[in-house]
Amino acid sequence: xxxxxxxxxxxxxxxxxxxxxxxxxxxxxxxxxxxxxxxxxxxxxxxxxxxxxxxxxxxxxxxxxxxxxxxxxxxxxxxxxxxxxxxxxxxxxxxxxxxxxxxxxxxxxxxxxxxxxxxxxxxxxxxxxxxxxxxxxxxxxxxxxxxxxxxxxxxxxxxxxxxxxxxxxxxxxxxxxxxxxxxxxxxxxxxxxxxxxxxxxxxxxxxxxxxxxxxxxxxxxxxxxxxxxxxxxxxxxxxxxxxxxxxxxxxxxxxxxxx
Amino acid sequence: xxxxxxxxxxxxxxxxxxxxxxxxxxxxxxxxxxxxxxxxxxxxxxxxxxxxxxxxxxxxxxxxxxxxxxxxxxxxxxxxxxxxxxxxxxxxxxxxxxxxxxxxxxxxxxxxxxxxxxxxxxxxxxxxxxxxxxxxxxxxxxxxxxxxxxxxxxxxxxxxxxxxxxxxxxxxxxxxxxxxxxxxxxxxxxxxxxxxxxxxxxxxxxxxxxxxxxxxxxxxxxxxxxxxxxxxxxxxxxxxxxxxxxxxxxxxxxxxxxxxxxxxxxxxxxxxxxxxxxxxxxxxxxxxxxxxxxxxxxxxxxxxxxxxxxxxxxxxxxxxxxxxxxxxxxxxxxxxxxxxxxxxxxxxxxxxxxxxxxxxxxxxxxxxxxxxxxxxxxxxxxxxxxxxxxx
Numbered sequence: 067x068x069x070x071x072x073x074x075x076x077x078x079x080x081x082x083x084x085x086x087x088x089x090x091x092x093x094x095x096x097x098x099x100x101x102x103x104x105x106x107x108x109x110x111x112x113x114x115x116x117x118x119x120x121x122x123x124x125x126x127x128x129x130x131x132x133x134x135x136x137x138x139x140x141x142x143x144x145x146x147x148x149x150x151x152x153x154x155x156x157x158x159x160x161x162x163x164x165x166x167x168x169x170x171x172x173x174x175x176x177x178x179x180x181x182x183x184x185x186x187x188x189x190x191x192x193x194x195x196x197x198x199x200x201x202x203x204x205x206x207x208x209x210x211x212x213x214x215x216x217x218x219x220x221x222x223x224x225x226x227x228x229x230x231x232x233x234x235x236x237x238x239x240x241x242x243x244x245x246x247x248x249x250x251x252x253x254x255x256x257x258x259x260x261x262x263x264x265x266x267x268x269x270x271x272x273x274x275x276x277x278x279x280x281x282x283x284x285x286x287x288x289x290x291x292x293x294x295x296x297x298x299x300x301x302x303x304x305x306x307x308x309x310x311x312x313x314x315x316x317x318x319x320x321x322x323x324x325x
Numbered sequence: 326x327x328x329x330x331x332x333x334x335x336x337x338x339x340x341x342x343x344x345x346x347x348x349x350x351x352x353x354x355x356x357x358x359x360x361x362x363x364x365x366x367x368x369x370x371x372x373x374x375x376x377x378x379x380x381x382x383x384x385x386x387x388x389x390x391x392x393x394x395x396x397x398x399x400x401x402x403x404x405x406x407x408x409x410x411x412x413x414x415x416x417x418x419x420x421x422x423x424x425x426x427x428x429x430x431x432x433x434x435x436x437x438x439x440x441x442x443x444x445x446x447x448x449x450x451x452x453x454x455x456x457x458x459x460x461x462x463x464x465x466x467x468x469x470x471x472x473x474x475x476x477x478x479x480x481x482x483x484x485x486x487x488x489x490x491x492x493x494x495x496x497x498x499x500x501x502x503x504x505x506x507x508x509x510x511x512x513x514x515x516x517x518x519x520x521x522x523x524x525x526x527x528x529x530x531x532x533x534x535x536x537x538x539x540x541x542x543x544x545x546x547x548x549x550x551x552x553x554x555x556x557x558x559x560x561x562x563x564x565x566x567x568x569x570x571x572x573x574x575x576x577x578x579x580x581x582x583x584x585x586x587x588x589x590x591x592x593x594x595x596x597x598x599x600x601x602x603x604x605x606x607x608x609x610x611x612x613x614x615x616x617x618x619x620x621x622x623x624x625x626x627x628x629x630x631x632x633x634x635x636x637x638x639x640x641x642x643x644x645x646x647x648x649x650x651x652x653x654x655x656x657x658x659x660x661x662x663x664x665x666x667x668x669x670x671x672x673x674x675x676x677x678x679x680x681x682x683x684x685x686x687x688x689x690x691x692x693x694x695x696x697x698x699x700x701x702x703x704x705x706x707x708x709x710x711x712x713x714x715x716x
Contacts (some may be wrong), residue, residue, distance in 0.1 A: 074357055077358070078355075078356055078478075078480065079703075080476065082480065083481040086648075087481045090476070090701070091703075093648070094484075094700060094702075096652075097486040097487065098486055098487065112686050112687060112689070114686075114689045117469065117544050119694075120543055120547065120689065120691075120694055123543075245415075249415070
């Protein structure tokens with residue numbers, strides 16, 4: 067069994083120190099006995115907005131994280147799209163292309179970290195059904211998707227080296243994921259759960275990108291994206307199957323996927 | 326085990342070496358290690374950080390000492406690295422913050438009780454109640470932003486209840502200055518206590534200043550800005566109890582002795598054998614530094630280090646829950662404030678402090694907003710609300 071799943075001396079819960087925890091609750095009652103315990107007299111003298119009011123004010127005053135980079139020359143469907151509906155479609159499409167490109171590029175790195183973990187597997191750090199070969203296969207497909215998107219952006223006159231707003235935000239969302247995948251202490255199953263989240267999001271994102279390309283009548287791109295989506299669907303199935311197999315080694319879980 | 330300072334040479338400086346692998350060891354477990362192991366790790370990071378900072382400043386003000394300072398400082402830097410890197414990557418910044426405040430509460434409370442000078446003990450109790458309130462505010466933030474229970478970090482050793490409200494902790498800079506101890510008459514332990522607590526508070530200020538802007542959440546950004554400001558006040562307070570008439574080498578001696586004292590305290594209480602070995606190793610390193618500085622002291626000041634240092638290290642700082650002492654202090658001293666170096670009832674605060682506070686809080690108080698109606702409950706306040714609903 068994986069080391070992390072064993073019972074041990076976890077000290078975080080109150081059951082580890084019942085008397086002390088009881089005392090904490092008693093202290094809470096003694097020192098916060100009144101209804102208005104958290105409001106000081108000083109606070110009553112000033113107008114202190116609550117958390118929601120503060121958040122609301124900052125939301126309303128805020129600027130976006132940044133802008134979609136303006137292509138030097140619009141080509142192909144972007145040129146046509148720009149003329150339609152005030153050019154909104156072209157901006158959304160560029161933003162999302164940039165996001166997918168960044169996501170697939172990061173995906174390559176994330177898979178590489180799991181490949182290392184898989185290669186380092188031993189009795190105490192088992193990789194279960196996961197194989198380096200299959201991980202490399204997925205990693206290579208992520209790299210192909212990245213390159214395909216790069217070429218698509220260049221063909222449209224966009225700069226594939228720029229970071230679009232949605233690429234930026236998606237990178238922020240992935241910060242915790244890369245922490246888990248790169249932590250030497252995390253188990254293969256913990257990594258698989260993260261990979262599953264990544265792949266499920268990736269699938270939905272490719273579906274959206276296909277819809278956007280269809281809207282712009284970019285038929286050649288639709289075809290390429292469709293192919294990428296098919297591969298991503300295989301990734302989801304593969305990762306989910308491994309994950310369930312590791313969680314339920316006695317043969318539970320979904321039907322095994324053949325690759 | 327008493328540690329004698331004058332016949333214990335420690336590890337020679339040229340034997341104090343590290344590799345990168347040595348510096349980056351397996352971290353402690355957030356889940357399984359005792360909370361006091363994390364408390365010691367955080368405090369010792371602060372002790373080393375301050376030693377490094379002090380030695381840099383000395384170097385900028387004294388050409389003669391530059392070479393020995395550079396040599397000792399490199400080791401202090403790597404000691405800090407090894408210690409700080411013991412914190413594991415699964416601590417969120419707010420969880421680490423909870424650890425920092427646990428240090429501020431438990432270590433300050435322990436020091437306040439062993440401090441022989443009544444005025445200095447009062448200074449520690451004064452700061453203690455303010456950090457105690459920060460714990461309450463940050464616990465509310467952790468619960469309300471990340472949906473987590475601060476007690477997972479505290480392990481029931483430290484209370485999560487309001488202290489002296491952060492909103493009233495803001496004072497005019499001149500009301501943060503205290504009287505300093507007298508270098509000629511103060512006990513060595515008083516001088517070392519001042520360095521320990523100032524170092525802890527200084528690293529807390531720096532930590533909040535570094536991580537504050539990494540939050541996206543506006544309330545978190547505001548709260549870190551507000552509490553970092555109090556930590557700045559605390560550094561002013563604790564820095565001002567140190568006698569400014571001490572010579573540079575006198576101070577350096579005290580810094581090294583205090584580092585040794587703190588490693589000794591950690592070693593005596595550590596429950597994780599692997600970490601205990603680090604404390605033992607670094608105690609010997611610090612004794613090595615101390616011996617080197619003693620020689621410099623004799624050479625440059627033509628004085629006996631025994632004029633400054635105790636023969637043996639004082640009793641170790643206890644690392645255990647100070648719940649009862651903190652509560653007693655809270656009951657008796659929550660309404661204290663300061664007017665210059667004097668502690669007074671809040672009704673006697675200076676006009677300068679009142680004006681400063683009124684203005685800085687005039688567009689709202691982050692610490693009040695974050696903790697509005699917050700009451701700690703095991704498993705977060707959502708558990709309490711669910712229980713209340715069911716009842």
